[in-house]
Structures are given as structure tokens and as C-alpha cells.
Amino acid sequence: MAHSKHTIKAFDSDLDELARAIAEMGGVAERQIAEATAALTTRDGDRARRMIAADAMIDAMQRNIEERAVETIARRQPVAGDLRQIIGTLRIANEIERIGDLAKNIGKRIIAIYGEEMPPRSMRGVNHMATLMLAQLRDVLDSFARRDIAKALDVWTRDQDVDRLCTSLSQELLADMMEQSVAMCFGAHLMFCTKNLERIGDHTTNIAEAVHYMVNGETPLRERPKADFASMLTVAVGRTYNLRLKQYRRSELAPL
Amino acid sequence: MAHSKHTIKAFDSDLDELARAIAEMGGVAERQIAEATAALTTRDGDRARRMIAADAMIDAMQRNIEERAVETIARRQPVAGDLRQIIGTLRIANEIERIGDLAKNIGKRIIAIYGEEMPPRSMRGVNHMATLMLAQLRDVLDSFARRDIAKALDVWTRDQDVDRLCTSLSQELLADMMEQSVAMCFGAHLMFCTKNLERIGDHTTNIAEAVHYMVNGETPLRERPKADFASMLTVAVGRTYNLRLKQYRRSELAPL
Numbered sequence: 419m420a421h422s423k424h425t426i427k428a429f430d431s432d433l434d435e436l437a438r439a440i441a442e443m444g445g446v447a448e449r450q451i452a453e454a455t456a457a458l459t460t461r462d463g464d465r466a467r468r469m470i471a472a473d474a475m476i477d478a479m480q481r482n483i484e485e486r487a488v489e490t491i492a493r494r495q496p497v498a499g500d501l502r503q504i505i506g507t508l509r510i511a512n513e514i515e516r517i518g519d520l521a522k523n524i525g526k527r528i529i530a531i532y533g534e535e536m537p538p539r540s541m542r543g544v545n546h547m548a549t550l551m552l553a554q555l556r557d558v559l560d561s562f563a564r565r566d567i568a569k570a571l572d573v574w575t576r577d578q579d580v581d582r583l584c585t586s587l588s589q590e591l592l593a594d595m596m597e598q599s600v601a602m603c604f605g606a607h608l609m610f611c612t613k614n615l616e617r618i619g620d621h622t623t624n625i626a627e628a629v630h631y632m633v634n635g636e637t638p639l640r641e642r643p644k645a646d647f648a649s650m651l652t653v654a655v656g657r658t659y660n661l662r663l664k665q666y667r668r669s670e671l672a673p674l
Numbered sequence: 675m676a677h678s679k680h681t682i683k684a685f686d687s688d689l690d691e692l693a694r695a696i697a698e699m700g701g702v703a704e705r706q707i708a709e710a711t712a713a714l715t716t717r718d719g720d721r722a723r724r725m726i727a728a729d730a731m732i733d734a735m736q737r738n739i740e741e742r743a744v745e746t747i748a749r750r751q752p753v754a755g756d757l758r759q760i761i762g763t764l765r766i767a768n769e770i771e772r773i774g775d776l777a778k779n780i781g782k783r784i785i786a787i788y789g790e791e792m793p794p795r796s797m798r799g800v801n802h803m804a805t806l807m808l809a810q811l812r813d814v815l816d817s818f819a820r821r822d823i824a825k826a827l828d829v830w831t832r833d834q835d836v837d838r839l840c841t842s843l844s845q846e847l848l849a850d851m852m853e854q855s856v857a858m859c860f861g862a863h864l865m866f867c868t869k870n871l872e873r874i875g876d877h878t879t880n881i882a883e884a885v886h887y888m889v890n891g892e893t894p895l896r897e898r899p900k901a902d903f904a905s906m907l908t909v910a911v912g913r914t915y916n917l918r919l920k921q922y923r924r925s926e927l928a929p930l
Contacts, residue, residue, distance in 0.1 A: 488747060492748070492751045492752065492757065495749075495751070497748070504744075505740070505744060512768065588862075592862060595851070595858060596858050602851060602852050606844075606865065610869070613866070
């Protein structure tokens with residue numbers, strides 16, 4: 419189908435608007451992660467409640483982008499590269515919505531552990547991980563705005579650092595729980611917070627893949643250099659456990 | 675725009691094909707949950723590995739549905755109710771893909787805890803929860819196939835049972851970990867398995883909402899009767915802890 423100049427212009431302006439909407443939505447998601455981390459560090463239940471409530475905004479933004487993207491497809495009937503831009507945008511909006519949900523989950527756990535003793539070592543770790551995560555999200559949103567495939571791939575590769583950090587944090591937490599130097603329930607909640615951050619990392623790499631697809635027409639090699647959380651956790655905890663066993667000779671601990 | 679009879683027929687047949695693809699994809703997701711649960715119960719690492727590998731099929735099915743849906747929008751330019759059918763289908767494919775990921779996560783944890791002692795009480799609980807989940811998923815897929823809004827709402831409401839079960843299972847697990855009657859690392863992995871099942875429940879209710887939207891044009895009341903996992907866990911564990919404190923008077927335990 420031949421497209422008139424007018425149609426092409428109209429399509430480009432639709433696309434620009436969608437890109438702006440994504441940038442705005444991404445900015446809100448960044449703020450939500452920062453708020454969740456701040457609320458966790460300062461044990462601020464009210465701040466957590468506010469950021470939980472703000473998640474509805476991200477959901478609304480996603481619905482809005484979805485509707486506008488579908489409208490654009492129906493009206494402009496884009497093909498090939500143009501169609502790819504729209505599908506990519508839809509995917510990215512979807513990933514940001516999931517990131518918002520995960521940030522909200524952290525907020526919920528802050529309320530659940532309100533008033534409990536906080537192990538400073540673990541909190542430093544969570545803060546460090548959140549900082550790393552925010553940089554990743556900022557970079558991948560930037561790679562989308564500039565259609566910068568090298569930057570997208572960079573984010574994609576760096577995700578293993580987030581995975582490793584998550585594993586070592588969980589290892590520390592489990593060790594603290596074993597020694598009863600942190601309350602069991604608190605430790606469990608903090609472990610889920612850590613895992614939520616790690617999953618935000620996964621969605622960030624999915625955005626990197628979507629950017630790659632929009633620019634290149636294909637998704638990068640499916641097998642990402644991934645540090646596997648589940649199996650690494652076992653190895654790591656086993657190692658800690660053996661070490662501690664030597665230190666304390668607490669034979670009543672169940673075998674790991 | 676006036677649509678010819680031919681266009682309407684072609685659109686309906688596109689829609690039927692998409693519905694068939696969703697049914698097929700949903701069937702694979704059901705099988706994946708069943709396989710993950712069976713592998714967990716029988717401690718079958720090979721079975722877990724097979725089901726992890728099979729997740730790629732669900733991902734491919736989603737991409738395929740996405741592409742076909744977008745093609746249909748571009749070719750048939752549906753509006754109003756017709757457009758809603760396509761958007762609903764896209765959303766459901768997306769939710770099933772997430773369900774597949776969560777089932778895969780359970781598989782990964784099975785491999786991580788391979789060879790460890792298994793507390794029968796908790797395993798019975800996980801099995802019960804998986805059975806409940808499978809019935810929910812089957813029902814919601816059925817509600818989609820028949821466009822049965824009452825059945826969809828039924829699934830939507832019943833999700834709180836899954837939430838409650840998740841909380842009580844996590845409570846049991848934490849208590850077992852406190853008493854050191856289950857290995858810390860095993861307990862942590864099993865808690866994540868439980869949480870994965872609970873999240874499969876959330877996506878199932880999202881499918882119920884999508885069915886509601888397809889039939890009625892709107893999403894049901896956003897506030898679902900939801901048993902909140904994070905806060906319930908704290909209350910539940912606090913209760914257990916107090917009980918056990920009386921039983922054992924182990925004052926060295928950190929306060930919950």
C-alpha cells in the first residue's frame with residue numbers, strides 16, 4: 419500500500435507522542451523504585467503507603483499507551499519497520515508496568531516489617547543493589563530514546579551484576595537468620611525485597627531486548643549471560659553453612 | 675468505515691484462530707504447572723529440567739499470537755467491540771506467558787534443592803495449593819472460551835483462597851525454619867515456590883478481568899477482595915512465634 423506524505427508525517431508524530439509517553443512512564447517507574455528504597459531505608463511506612471498508591475498512575479499510563487498504539491495501528495496500517503516500532507513500544511510499556519508492580523511489592527513489605535530491628539549490613543546491600551538497578555533502568559530508557567543499540571546491549575550484559583548481588587545478599591540474610599542475628603520474619607521479607615529488585619533487573623533487560631528489536635528487527639541472542647539465582651543461592655549458602663559449621667560446630671542444624 | 679460482509683467474516687475467522695491459539699497456549703501452561711508440582715513432589719530433577727526447557731514453547735506461542743493480533747488489527751481495522759476482542763486476546767496471551775515464567779521458576783528451585791530432606795507437611799500444602807491453582811486456571815480459560823462473565827468473576831473472587839493458603843504455608847515454613855526442623859535454604863526455596871504459585875493466581879485473575887473487559891467493555895471494580903500476603907505473613911508469623919515462645923522460652927530469638 420502506497421502511503422502519502424501526509425500519512426507518513428502523521429504516523430511519525432503518533433510515534434513521537436508514544437515515545438514521549440514511554441519516557442514519562444519510565445520516569446515515574448524510576449521515582450517509584452527510589453521512593454521504595456528510601457522508605458525501606460528510613461522505615462517510613464507513610465512514604466511506602468504513598469508510593470503504593472502512586473502505582474495506579476503507572477497502570478493508567480500503560481493502558482493509555484496500549485490504546486493509543488492500537489489506534490495508531492488501526493488508523494495508519496503500518497508495515498515492516500514502522501509496525502515494529504509500535505510493537506516495541508507496546509512491549510516496553512508492558513515491562514515498565516511490571517517494574518512498577520515490583521516496586522509496589524517492596525512498599526508492601528516495608529509496611530509488613532514496620533518497627534522491626536534492621537540489620538545495617540543487609541540494608542547497605544539493598545541500597546547498593548537499588549542504586550545499581552536505577553542506573554540500569556535510566557540507561558535502558560535512554561537507549562530507547564536515542565535508539566542506541568550499543569547502550570541497550572550494555573545494560574543487557576550488565577544484568578548479571580545485579581543477579582550476583584542479589585545472590586550474595588540473600589546468602590548474607592540466610593546466614594543472619596541461621597545465627598538468629600536477624601528475625602526470621604524480617605529476613606524473609608527482606609529476601610523478597612531483594613528478589614523484587616532482581617526481577618526489576620530482568621524487566622530492564624527485556625526493555626533492552628525490545629530496543630534491539632526495534633532498531634534491528636531481531637531480538638539479541640536469547641541466551642543472556644545470566645547468573646542463576648536459584649542454583650547460586652544453594653551453592654553460596656552451602657558454603658556459608660560449612661564455614662559456620664566449622665566456626666560454631668552447631669550440629670543440630672539440618673544439613674543443607 | 676463500512677465493512678463488507680466478506681471483511682466481517684474474515685475478521686471473525688481471524689478471531690476464532692486467535693481464540694484457538696490462546697486455548698492451546700493455556701493448555702501448555704496448565705501442563706507446565708502440573709509438571710512443576712509433580713517434579714517437586716517426586717524430587718525429579720530431570721523432569722524439572724524438561725519442563726524448564728518447555729517454557730520456550732510458551733514464549734514462542736505468545737510472540738506468534740502477538741504478531742497475528744497486530745496483523746489482524748492492521749488488515750481489518752476493527753473498531754469498538756471487535757477491537758476490544760483483539761486487545762483482550764493480547765492481554766491474555768501476555769498473562770499466560772507470565773504464568774509460564776512462574777512455573778519455570780518453580781522448576782529452577784527444584785534443581786536447586788535437589789537431594790535435601792523434604793518436610794511432608796509443607797509438601798502436602800504446596801500440592802494442595804497447586805491443585806487449587808490449576809482448577810482456577812482451567813476455569814478462567816473456560817470462561818474465556820465461552821465468554822462466560824459469571825465464571826470469570828467467580829475465579830476472580832476465589833483468588834483470596836489461594837492468597838490465604840500461601841500465607842498459611844509460608845507461616846508453617848518459617849516456623850519450621852525457626853525450629854530448625856527444616857533446612858534454612860530448603861525452606862527459603864520452598865517459600866519462593868509458594869509465592870510463585872500465589873502469583874500465578876494473580877495472573878489468573880488478570881485473565882478473568884480481561885474476559886470481563888472483552889464481554890462488557892470494562893474491567894470489574896479494581897479493588898478485588900484480596901488477602902494481602904505481606905501483612906498477613908507478619909501477623910501469622912508473629913502469632914506462631916508467640917506461641918512457640920511460650921512453648922520453648924527461647925529468649926535468644928530476635929523479636930518479631
